[in-house]
Amino acid sequence: MKYVLWLLRIVVGVLFIFSGLVKANDPLGLSYKMMEFFEVWHMPSLISWSLSLSVLMIAFEIIAGVALLLGFAQRVFSMLLLLLITFFTFLTAYVLFSGKIKECGCFGDCIKITNTETFYKDVALLVMAIVLWIFRKRIKPLFSGYPSLALMIITVFFAFGIQWYVLEHLPFYDCLPYKIGNNLYEKSQLPPGAQPPVFETVLTYEKDGVKKDFTTADYPWQDSTWKFVDSKTKLIKEGTGEAAIKDFKLSDYEGNDHTDEVLKAPGYVFLFFVRDVNKARTDNMDRLKQLLDAAEAKNIPTYILSSSDQPSTMAFLQKWNLTKFNLLVVDNTASKTGMRTNPGLMLLNNGTVVNKWSFRDYPKQVDWHN
Structure with a gap:
């Protein structure tokens, strides 16, 4: 049994750390995936907590995996691991059998496995976690005393620190279609012979406590009594194929489409993503303006891509002396996918992503010959 427990510790511990x-x-x-679950479950009060919950869950996976390998405080961690895996199994079962969520995102966007594979993986992990919990008293610490405690403290700082860095900058490895080296126009095209889906951008405004949806053609941009709440792109008609980039549509506030103008522009183009002007980080704005x-x-040319209403966006641009640049509207989801930070800067060359910078990392200058 000793060797079986060691094997289970290694398998479960390494998998949790890796995940x-x-x-x-x-x-x-992960926080966006949590928002999707909260919306489906009609739990809007938790949506604002999604990022905090995401950071805590990710940190706990790493910490629990290391604790299992070290044999640290197993009476506590074996139970917590069992509870977490039980929760994961419920989530993957819900995704698989309800059909209300497309995928669970259990390994993020970098590693795609089917919902069926994810469910059976979690069932296997659940069985192993039950065994580890039953025989938790037989799990001996790899180190005793201060070495184990020191390693756990280091792990805690690492688990939270790495996420803080990514949130302030950008992911170490970009797994999304907007990554460096991808041509955004090409990634927006359907496979040969496929029929495109039909989408509609819906702008939600609120007045006197009542929310109402508008299209980009009829929203009340001249009526200041309506307050912008959100923007979403709805699927009107299914297509027969799917492009890697599905919802990156750029229009002005009058509804005129400028997507091809931007993505097919010759030479260099800057895209400044500012998803929510009211929550935008304004670090290094002077450096950005100089660039x-x-x-x-x-x-x-520079195109400012906003997902906020026109009055709020114009107020933001006036504050930072950016009104002379081209202003376009982008769907909130597309903005989240294209640029993880709010705001952030992207450089295109003939439609191909050359570089991306978070609000922390705007360059002082760019070598235009590369």
């Missing part, structure tokens, strides 16, 4: 590290690369991705002014002097 946590993969998701720690992009904690926002965009220098680009303008070289006839390199």
